Each structure stands twice: as structure tokens, then as C-alpha cells.
Amino acid sequence: MSPADALIDCQDAALTFGRGPNAVVAVHGAGLRIHAGDRLAIVGPSGSGKSSLLHLLAGLEQPTSGTVTWPGLSGLRDIGLVFQGDSLIPALDVVENTALTLVLDGVPEGRAREAALGALAVVGAADLADRLPEEISGGQAQRVAAARVLAQAPRVILADEPTGRLDHATGSRVLDALLTAANETGAALVVTTHDPAVAARLTERHTMRDGRLTSADSVDADTAHRLGEPS
Numbered sequence: 001m002s003p004a005d006a007l008i009d010c011q012d013a014a015l016t017f018g019r020g021p022n023a024v025v026a027v028h029g030a031g032l033r034i035h036a037g038d039r040l041a042i043v044g045p046s047g048s049g050k051s052s053l054l055h056l057l058a059g060l061e062q063p064t065s066g067t068v069t070w071p072g073l074s075g076l077r078d079i080g081l082v083f084q085g086d087s088l089i090p091a092l093d094v095v096e097n098t099a100l101t102l103v104l105d106g107v108p109e110g111r112a113r114e115a116a117l118g119a120l121a122v123v124g125a126a127d128l129a130d131r132l133p134e135e136i137s138g139g140q141a142q143r144v145a146a147a148r149v150l151a152q153a154p155r156v157i158l159a160d161e162p163t164g165r166l167d168h169a170t171g172s173r174v175l176d177a178l179l180t181a182a183n184e185t186g187a188a189l190v191v192t193t194h195d196p197a198v199a200a201r202l203t204e205r206h207t208m209r210d211g212r213l214t215s216a217d218s219v220d221a222d223t224a225h226r227l228g229e230p231s
């Protein structure tokens, strides 16, 4: 696939917070291309730069050096970001929370609500529509966050540790919801996680360590090199 086919093209992108002695390099020159149909995991421990990298991919942060471009997208609205942690608004019920991105985008309320109900059904949360965020569990809230992105029908879904604080079974259901959402809309899916079991359910894996991104393939090459085999 040529670079022109890429939905997101991240080339040697770095992100540094702060200046001088207090500077923190959250991402060292990272290279990554996202294409339609990709199911990609970015695996790394807390503080390794996963959220920073996703924010670069989403255009929420400007790279300190290098570039992030979106050759295959018509705009950043084609990207749906599931934020790490709570993202539901306490005063809005589940269907209103799910419709929120569309309503903010100017979609008439009736149509936004209809799309939201459809998206909630896809992630198996239709029965929660009238509840408030305080009346649902953490796993249910993450499924609602997935439904919100699904309602937006983006071309790329970026999910930041969507299963982070969930037990294994609940996390697995949230991942099902995201995979279903991506399959339904034909979106590329990028999931950050520290859980190898989550990463194993995606088709391509990259590792993040101390701000450095390595693809699964180059990890294999390194291992081969260490073993003294031709790589």
C-alpha cells in the first residue's frame, strides 16, 4: 500500500512536554501508517507514551518534530477518539451521551438520537438508554463510549486503554463492542493497552516503551539479531 492510501501517516513524530531541564520526551520519533481495515494494538506500560501517541494521531497535539498527516481522511472529524477514563457527562443520560458528538456537530436532535439508539444496540447497551452514568457500571460506561464513537461513524477509531480498569470478561465485551463498531462502519481500529490478552485480539501489534514505538516485526528482527541469526 502506498503512503497515499494511508488514513493517517505518522512520520518520525516526536512529542516533548515542557522545556529545558524539565522537558519530558513522551514520544521519540515514531513512524506509523494506519490504513482502512487495520486492527492495531499499541502495547506498553503506564507512562510509556501511548496516550501521547494517540493524541498525535488524532491531531490533538502537534508534533514537536516530524509530521502527522491524514492523506486518506477528509478531516479530523473522520477520527473517533475514545478517551482514557471517564468521558460520559453526568447530567446527560446514556442516549444523550451517545448522541453528543453528533449534536455538537449540528445533526438535528431526532436524527442524532436515532443514530445513538442504533449504536447502543450494536454494542449491546440498548437497555441502558435512559440511565444516567452514575446508574451504570464501568464496563457499561466503556461500551457507551464505544457506541458514541460508532454513532459518529468515523473512518478511524482510536481507543485509549478502553479496557484499562475492567476485569477480563468485561474488558473482553468492551473490545467486542469496539471490533463490532469498526466492522460495522468499515473503520480502522487502534487500541492502546498494557494487556497482552487484549493485544492478542487485534491483528497487528506495536510496542511502546519509554516513548519509543517498535513494530512487532522489528522486535522479531532484534530478537533474531540477539540470537546471532541472520535477520
Ligand SMILES: Nc1ncnc2c1ncn2[C@@H]1O[C@H](COP(=O)(O)OP(=O)(O)O)[C@@H](O)[C@H]1O
Binding pocket: 017, 018, 024, 025, 026, 044, 045, 046, 047, 048, 049, 050, 051, 052, 053
Ligand atoms: N500534559 C503533559 N505534561 C507533561 N508531561 C506529560 C503530559 N502528558 C503526559 N506527560 C508525560 O509523558 C509521558 C507519557 O505519558 P502518556 O502518554 O500519558 O503515557 P501512557 O498513556 O502510556 O500512560 C509520561 O512521562 C507523562 O508523565
Ligand SMILES: [Mg+2]
Binding pocket: 050, 051, 052, 084, 160, 161
Ligand atoms: Mg495513557
